[in-house]
Amino acid sequence: MEDFRERFIMCCQSTFPCFRDPANNTSSGTEKRDIKVIVNEGAAKRANMTLPPTPVEKPGYVYVALYDYTARTEHDLSFNAGDKLEPLRKEEDWWYARGITGISANKEGYIPANYVAPIESLDAEPWYFPETKRLEAEKMLTSQKNKNGAFLIRNCESQQGELSLSVLDNGKVKHYKIRKLENGGYFVSKTRSFFTLRDLVEHYSRNEDGLCVCLAEPCKKTHGLSYNTVDHWEISRSSLKLLKKLGAGQFGEVFEGIWNDRTAVAVKTLKTGTMDPKDFLREAQIMKKLRHARLIQLYAVCTTEEPIYIITELMSHGSLQEYLQKDKGASLQMSDQIEMGAQVTSGMAYLELQNYIHRDLAARNVLVGDNNVCKVADFGLARMENENVYEAKEGTKFPVKWTAPEAIHENKFTIKSDVWSFGILLYEIVMFGQMPYPNMTNFQVVQQLPKGYRMPCPLNCPKYLYDIMSECWKDSPADRPTFETLQWKLEDFFDMDLKQSFDEQV
Structure with missing residues (x-):
């Protein structure tokens, strides 16, 4: 025990000046002394170990990605779920951000704002959609991107302060109230309660336990083509490649195409001289206003020269x-x-x-x-x-x-x-x-x-x-x-x- 005490004191003296003997701790500006340093081998080994980098995040400024996102233009920023990002400029639905970790670390570009959430907040959970209404939850969950068991947790519309669990079950959406206990816990059924929402989700992801289906992946979100086409519907005709004809009608043809060599689209063309272009584009104007999981989504238009194009999402099986x-x-x-x-x-x-x-x-x-x-x-x-x-x-x-x-x-x-x-x-x-x-x-x-x-x-x-x-x-x-x-x-x-x-x- 005494040996350990001596070794500890010697280690401290070699590392921290305040532990040294004052009689041996004086020196002049010119005098050089031979100093014998006793090294603790365990401490030396730990000093040489690779340590995690010092956190640079500031609460409220660093966000975590909820989903993967692949850049669709040179202005976008790719990232994977779990990557950390720092918003540099927030512009409604799309933010200009810098990657902190992951595949775009130290790179900058546009990201979809609702793909990220403040780190260490409940909003960072990919299943938490607090302001989503019941009808909107049904629209989102029944999107073709979601599979059976997709789910989200949102604020309950009928009872303020309560939460609802919305789950996709064989094409239909079921809603369950999540109630809070006085001690702060949560429950769907009175027979089982959970300390946190994360615990609740984890349990029902493993067991149906009275739900219609086991919880699977959180509800996915969708966007248009890219940041550039959110508010500016016009895109360059050269960015489109028409691959094959899908159909034809009195006023034009419909093609399968690809945009920027990345995104599959359907392209509806107006045959020159068959109708007023304004009437043709009325369809696009209407589609801009209407957004629903069971309505075809408008992506963009090409109107600067003929033939005029309306670009929409592509449905693989046609009419x-x-x-x-x-x-x-x-x-x-x-x-x-x-x-x-x-x-x-x-x-x-x-x-x-x-x-x-x-x-x-x-x-x-x-x-x-x-x-x-x-x-x-x-x-x-x-x-x-x-x-x-x-x-x-x-x-x-x-x-x-x-x-x-x-x-x-x-x-x-x-x-x-x-x-x-x-x-x-x-x-x-x-x-x-x-x-x-x-x-x-x-x-x-x-x-x-x-x-x-x-x-x-x-x-x-x-x-x-x-x-x-x-x-x-x-x-x-x-x-x-x-x-x-x-x-x-x-x-x-x-x-x-x-x-x-x-x-x-x-």
Whole structure:
């Protein structure tokens, strides 16, 4: 013990002057002394070890990345989830930042602001979306980027101070209240509580324990092409490469393309001389205002020379009509078809809420991506409702077999005429893209509808589903359901006894 004490004192004396004997600690400016230093070998070894760098972060100034992000232009900054970044200039949705750690350390560029959060805060958790509303949570979770079990935690709208857990379960979003205990803990079920939200998430990520599904990855977020196109929709034509034609119409063609050799896109072109470019670009103007997981997203436009381009997200399987016709029941089940219809009503319910009418809702104007994800497209005829009614100009051509009687005879379009069209779209889905009113001409349809004629229930169509079609085809627009109602009716189909539903066919 004494030996250890002596060695400790000697080590301190060799390292810290204040521990030295004052009698031996005096020196003149010119006198040199032989100093014998006793080195502690363990201390020397530790001194030579590689230590973590001294933290340079300032609370509130350093952020942690919640997700991976790959730069899409030379002005962007790539980073991986967990990297630390320092914002140098904040500009609404996109910040100019410097990388502190990770693949872009000491580099600068633009980053999407909602991909990062202040370090050491709850906001740094990728599943924490405090200001997200219930409807917005459903839109985000049902994005094609999310897989089953995707989730987020947000503030509860109905009860201030409470939290909600929103979880994606087989295409539908379930919501659970997270309650707080007096001691500060949290619980979903009274049978089990947790000290922190992180503990709660970790537990339900391993066990369903009463939830609809185990929590998987946090909800993902999406953006446009890059920082440059957020507020400036115009992009250079030279940045686009058209790869192959996807389709053609009266006014132009649609191509699969690639932007900046990085991002797959769809490019809709206007054939020179076929229509007023202003009318063509009206579609883009409408799409700028409308953002929903079940509506095709606008990326950019090219308008400085002809042909004019509208650039949107690319849907891998093309139109719903073509997709259904190719499948012919080979792999799609009735549950898949109903889910497709429910997705369309979700997008249309959003248009309904925004007071827009589509005027050309049909399977040909719905696009399909991976995993049967459906999005409403072709807003060329979409209009803002004025006093709930839009009156078409005389001579306007209609897709007769999809158009409501009051729109055909009185040129009056409302969201309820879109509901009529949705009933026809449901028929297309059930019949795998078959033309509605088979064996009838447009003229015959126009003559028979006012007399009460309606298409009979398709073969193998559940009565429950045909009843929904029939409600869409009510004579009086006021008697037709809203898209919000149609959405929950189709979603409720999955909660029914499917066998009983199929047994009750007409």
